[in-house]
Amino acid sequence: MKPEALLHPTPAGLFCPIGRFHVDPVRPVERALITHGHSDHARAGHGAVLATRQTLDIMRLRYGDGFAGSQQAVAFGEEIDLDGVRISFHPAGHVLGSAQIVIEKDGLRIVVSGDYKRGTDPTCAPFVPVACDIFITEATFGLPVFHHPDPKAEIEKLFTSLEQFPERSHLVGAYALGKAQRVIRLIRDCGYSEPIFIHGALAKLCDYYVGQGIDLGDIRPATTEKSDPSAFKGAVVVGPPSAFQDRWARRFNEPLIAFASGWMLVRQRAKQGGVELPLVISDHCDWPELLSTIEEIGPSEVWVTHGREEALVRWCELKNIPARPLHLVGYEEEGD
Amino acid sequence: MKAFATLLDRLVLTPSRNGKLTLLADYFRDTPDPDRGYGLAALAGALDLKSVKPAMLRDLVLERMDPILFQYSYDYVGDLAETISLVWDGGRKDVIDDEHQPRLGEVVTRMNSLGRTEVRSAVRELLDRLDTSSRFAFLKLATGALRIGVSARLAKQALSDMSGSGEGKKDVTEIETLWHGLTPPYEPLFAWLEGRAEKPVLATPAIFHSVMLANPVEEGDLEKLDPADYAAEWKWDGIRVQMSSYGGTKKLYSRSGDDITGAFPDVVGAINFEGVIDGELLVGSTARSNSPTRTFSDLQQRLNRKTVTGKMLDDYPAFVRAYDLLFQGDEDIRAETFFERRRHLGDVIDKAPHDRFDLSELVPFSTWDELDRLRIAPPDPVIEGVMIKKKDSPYQAGRLKGPWFKWKRDPYNIDAVMLYAQRGHGKRSSYYSDFTFGVWAQTPDGEELVPVGKAYFGFTDAELEVLDKFVRDNTVDRFGPVRAVRAEPDFGFVLEVAFEGINRSTRHKSGVAMRFPRIARLRQDKLPRDADRLSTLTAMVEAREG
Numbered sequence: 001m002k003p004e005a006l007l008h009p010t011p012a013g014l015f016c017p018i019g020r021f022h023v024d025p026v027r028p029v030e031r032a033l034i035t036h037g038h039s040d041h042a043r044a045g046h047g048a049v050l051a052t053r054q055t056l057d058i059m060r061l062r063y064g065d066g067f068a069g070s071q072q073a074v075a076f077g078e079e080i081d082l083d084g085v086r087i088s089f090h091p092a093g094h095v096l097g098s099a100q101i102v103i104e105k106d107g108l109r110i111v112v113s114g115d116y117k118r119g120t121d122p123t124c125a126p127f128v129p130v131a132c133d134i135f136i137t138e139a140t141f142g143l144p145v146f147h148h149p150d151p152k153a154e155i156e157k158l159f160t161s162l163e164q165f166p167e168r169s170h171l172v173g174a175y176a177l178g179k180a181q182r183v184i185r186l187i188r189d190c191g192y193s194e195p196i197f198i199h200g201a202l203a204k205l206c207d208y209y210v211g212q213g214i215d216l217g218d219i220r221p222a223t224t225e226k227s228d229p230s231a232f233k234g235a236v237v238v239g240p241p242s243a244f245q246d247r248w249a250r251r252f253n254e255p256l257i258a259f260a261s262g263w264m265l266v267r268q269r270a271k272q273g274g275v276e277l278p279l280v281i282s283d284h285c286d287w288p289e290l291l292s293t294i295e296e297i298g299p300s301e302v303w304v305t306h307g308r309e310e311a312l313v314r315w316c317e318l319k320n321i322p323a324r325p326l327h328l329v330g331y332e333e334e335g336d
Numbered sequence: 337m338k339a340f341a342t343l344l345d346r347l348v349l350t351p352s353r354n355g356k357l358t359l360l361a362d363y364f365r366d367t368p369d370p371d372r373g374y375g376l377a378a379l380a381g382a383l384d385l386k387s388v389k390p391a392m393l394r395d396l397v398l399e400r401m402d403p404i405l406f407q408y409s410y411d412y413v414g415d416l417a418e419t420i421s422l423v424w425d426g427g428r429k430d431v432i433d434d435e436h437q438p439r440l441g442e443v444v445t446r447m448n449s450l451g452r453t454e455v456r457s458a459v460r461e462l463l464d465r466l467d468t469s470s471r472f473a474f475l476k477l478a479t480g481a482l483r484i485g486v487s488a489r490l491a492k493q494a495l496s497d498m499s500g501s502g503e504g505k506k507d508v509t510e511i512e513t514l515w516h517g518l519t520p521p522y523e524p525l526f527a528w529l530e531g532r533a534e535k536p537v538l539a540t541p542a543i544f545h546s547v548m549l550a551n552p553v554e555e556g557d558l559e560k561l562d563p564a565d566y567a568a569e570w571k572w573d574g575i576r577v578q579m580s581s582y583g584g585t586k587k588l589y590s591r592s593g594d595d596i597t598g599a600f601p602d603v604v605g606a607i608n609f610e611g612v613i614d615g616e617l618l619v620g621s622t623a624r625s626n627s628p629t630r631t632f633s634d635l636q637q638r639l640n641r642k643t644v645t646g647k648m649l650d651d652y653p654a655f656v657r658a659y660d661l662l663f664q665g666d667e668d669i670r671a672e673t674f675f676e677r678r679r680h681l682g683d684v685i686d687k688a689p690h691d692r693f694d695l696s697e698l699v700p701f702s703t704w705d706e707l708d709r710l711r712i713a714p715p716d717p718v719i720e721g722v723m724i725k726k727k728d729s730p731y732q733a734g735r736l737k738g739p740w741f742k743w744k745r746d747p748y749n750i751d752a753v754m755l756y757a758q759r760g761h762g763k764r765s766s767y768y769s770d771f772t773f774g775v776w777a778q779t780p781d782g783e784e785l786v787p788v789g790k791a792y793f794g795f796t797d798a799e800l801e802v803l804d805k806f807v808r809d810n811t812v813d814r815f816g817p818v819r820a821v822r823a824e825p826d827f828g829f830v831l832e833v834a835f836e837g838i839n840r841s842t843r844h845k846s847g848v849a850m851r852f853p854r855i856a857r858l859r860q861d862k863l864p865r866d867a868d869r870l871s872t873l874t875a876m877v878e879a880r881e882g
Contacts, residue, residue, distance in 0.1 A: 145409045145422035249766040276349050291427045311408045
């Protein structure tokens with residue numbers, strides 16, 4: 001069977017006509033398999049949703065109980081049959097609950113990796129390589145410039161800055177799902193035990209992570225009862241980056257803006273965003289990790305989805321690995 | 337190299353002056369000799385490093401990388417040094433630990449000991465041994481393009497800050513005085529700053545001596561003072577300079593101690609005296625040759641150049657109007673009174689070439705009111721006010737309150753309309769605090785508001801709240817961090833803008849450029865239709881040009 005007969009791109013996202021399901025569809029469909037809870041992959045309004053328990057929980061937290069007609073939780077490694085197509089979910093190491101989806105029929109196996117990373121992250125299960133014929137990889141950081149440093153060294157930069165500027169509130173921008181909890185966990189693992197203050201938009205997800213057994217230490221809402229800026233002197237505050245440009249940020253003492261993101265590797269990106277302290281911490285693969293993952297899995301063909309497709313396709317060409325871009329739309333690069 | 341690289345990474349993204357000072361002082365304190373000295377030299381523009389051409393760097397990276405992948409990367413990053421620093425490891429993980437990286441001192445010594453044919457392989461080897469951030473710092477140093485918004489003056493202020501607080505703190509003026517007599521890596525300077533050694537003794541006296549500065553006249557300052565104790569001079573709108581000549585070495589320094597000798601061969605070549613003179617650098621001709629002093633915008637043609645063409649020298653001849661004498665020959669006369677020094681200065685200027693040097697004339701007055709009238713209506717458009725100097729004041733570096741005052745002509749004022757606003761930095765990062773304003777002009781599309789300048793200070797915190805709210809409530813368009821706001825004849829925000837001067841400008845679309853514009857008042861009582869017209873500004877320029 002031709003791989004395109006089993007899975008091919010459509011305007012709504014990747015579609016399996018035999019199994020009658022989409023993967024991470026960007027518009028409402030009858031049946032959706034969801035890799036993880038980031039809003040560009042997990043949207044509300046589908047007929048039926050299959051995902052890991054944690055991804056379903058996260059979708060409910062974000063969209064409310066009626067986010068889909070029906071839902072089915074799939075455990076890692078569990079095999080299910082959808083109209084003769086065999087499906088299983090495997091950890092992707094991206095955020096809590098994130099999965100790769102394996103799609104198999106008549107001896108042809110396609111892995112949709114979703115978003116994934118290879119670096120250590122105590123807040124989610126690590127990526128498991130699955131041998132396959134077609135490996136569909138993301139390419140968010142698919143350029144030879146991207147080399148994510150050791151995240152602990154980045155957290156040390158935050159500590160150095162807290163020593164140098166003990167008066168200033170350090171506002172660490174981090175996306176609400178995954179990055180925020182990972183950053184808080186990293187700060188704890190580097191030995192910081194002071195309270196960490198969080199923006200209201202993070203509260204539900206942080207509580208959920210804690211409920212799933214991920215210890216985030218003493219986290220408190222960044223609210224001021226007496227509107228006293230000195231309350232946050234030298235404090236670490238974690239919030240969504242958009243909040244720092246908002247009136248919300250005025251409660252802090254001479255805020256110093258940090259941002260935990262893979263994009264922070266490029267100076268101009270940091271400068272344009274008014275970021276004083278870039279922390280290069282990413283939930284995606286960097287360039288060496290993308291290459292080593294492809295080499296490790298050894299698929300006969302690579303399909304590249306969202307991100308910098310052209311550079312990764314070029315690298316595959318140079319390595320004589322058949323590769324093509326899928327040109328899927330609707331996945332934003334903001335999610336890191 | 338690691339410490340210096342980390343410093344650069346932070347400085348580039350730190351907008352506030354105090355933040356930069358903290359980062360610099362910490363670096364100087366925590367980094368050993370000789371590395372910190374080379375770091376200081378690099379920041380102050382005094383580091384001599386064998387230069388590397390971008391073309392060679394591109395060749396080096398393409399030795400190990402597919403050109404198409406390089407092109408994708410370069411297109412994305414946009415800066416050659418940064419691209420190379422990021423792609424150098426290719427598909428490998430960066431595994432260089434900090435201890436085994438070459439130190440800055442080592443890199444400088446190695447680069448400068450290389451023969452011409454060895455540069456290529458040495459650069460390749462260094463790039464292999466440095467981590468990403470250090471590679472970037474090295475490439476910026478080697479290509480001579482270190483643009484990080486730190487002036488030599490700021491670096492010296494940080495040296496003063498690192499030397500301690502209270503009694504032991506060394507003043508920045510002392511550091512400036514020593515500066516031109518010292519060379520990288522400045523070990524004796526650091527030893528003295530840290531209190532481990534005596535102040536370095538300089539071999540050459542033709543060095544920069546920190547200048548004496550004046551305080552602005554403020555409400556109530558003068559009524560306590562007796563006019564008879566003070567002399568007045570015109571304050572000319574040029575740049576303050578110091579000429580230093582000793583044993584055949586002749587130098588011209590800016591007020592902050594930057595050596596600008598190379599850009600003014602006409603002035604420096606005419607020096608026929610020995611000693612140190614404080615004065616104003618101007619373009620045009622001296623009072624003694626009966627030609628007019630030309631405007632600041634003419635002087636600007638000669639500023640910020642390393643070399644100067646013959647045509648420049650003919651079209652924009654420079655001269656110095658002398659204010660003070662610090663050294664007569666090699667004798668330090670700074671402790672003598674202003675009047676004594678001026679007498680010696682008069683003798684020196686008398687014998688100096690008439691077309692390049694003149695003496696700043698005294699302005700006779702008997703009461704402060706009389707001086708005020710002179711200040712408001714000066715006899716020459718290039719005068720921007722008066723200087724008031726105590727007749728018996730010694731020459732003391734720094735800005736002491738009391739002996740010298742500057743009393744500027746009142747600022748210019750216009751009513752303009754807010755057009756765009758941009759978010760500020762640091763504690764202002766959640767406020768729209770940088771405003772582009774415009775005035776009315778007749779354009780091919782009819783009567784329109786054209787942008788004439790940008791201001792980001794002058795208002796109080798309470799006024800900022802008002803401005804910010806207006807921006808947020810009346811945004812009509814967004815361009816990245818910039819918002820366009822409503823500006824119509826009957827709806828908009830009128831700002832009273834004050835500024836120190838105005839020149840013609842080819843760089844600005846409106847054709848004029850203001851100096852030091854600031855928001856003087858919020859004119860919520862006015863409608864945009866009442867704001868000024870561009871013709872008001874051009875008339876100000878014409879009046880200045882006389």
